[in-house]
Amino acid sequence: MIVELSFGVAAAVLLAYALVCAIRLGIGPTAADRAVALDTINTLVVAIMVLVGAAFDLMIILDVALVYALLSFVGTLYIARYLEEGLK
């Protein structure tokens, strides 16, 4: 089906963006820059998972995306708390 194919293409495009963000994850001068890059990648991964679930018609991946969204949020909060302590 052409619609499913378009979901797959969109997921591939977002994956390319996530790789672009990974550049900032690698070079980012401070730890905070890396954390921001990771947070951005997390958002993109949630969108990618939802798109892949629609493309391959796998409901389980949508469930994984929900759990991933919440866990990555908790992870971001913990990284932020860790940065606040002054460990760079």
Added chain:
Amino acid sequence: MSALIYAFLAIGAVFNGLGAVALLRFPDVYTRIHGATKCTTFGSIFSILAVVVHGAVRGGGDGIGMVIRAALALVFLLLTNPTGSHALARAAHRAGIKPFQAVVDRLEERK
């Protein structure tokens, strides 16, 4: 209806790309948070809306399940993304990172 899906996917791809470029181009951590948070939240909302429309068009048990899950993922992103970026920005400021070329810094003056 599929035209709507393609339009949403295209908008999502454009704005997510803008977020990735902003993350690379901006000069310091605060401006990077600006670009990355606004653009990826907006772009991802449209990408997920495309899936919501797809599930609604298909209907049936699976279609409704897809709509509920995608809509919940959308709500989570909308609620958690700004909160997470706010936590990161505050942590960056407390860790002593100065905003680039700032004309004023009221938070620094408070301490």
Added chain:
Amino acid sequence: MRRVAQIAATFALAFLVYLVLTIPSGPLGLWSLDELLAGAVISFLVALVSYRLLWERGGGRLLQPWRWVLFLVYLLGPFFLAMAKANLDVAYRVITGRIRPGIVRFNPGLRTDAGRTFLANSITLTPGTLTLEVDEATGDFYVHWINVRNVDPTPEEVCGPFPKWAKVVAE
């Protein structure tokens, strides 16, 4: 007695969310007994842990239905427009590199946690602003502004009509 009522209400909410999430596991609208039992146990544990978070400091006011209607109106109207504008603004600044950043302070006069969270999240997603810190005692907002026009701004200059919306919807 009050605490029991609060736990019961939290349990009902959690159980409702569980039921909505598991609809597609069977034929529409039918849950198996196992599913219902597991959901009840999990919802009860969640309610025990989290009822304080929900009801403390006036959070229960968020369950009034007319607030949800107003919230939807806000999401689809002014908030969506501001978000679209914010993205075009970021595009403009990425291309031209024209920024004049700074951290400003203003006081929107919100008292509850819910109202402050609402406004802080709205500010982060709307044009050119990012909430850095909220002073719990005084209610001062510290906002990173990408294009400072005024060093001591009023709330309206930074975020337009959003403080009024925050007051009506969440406070």
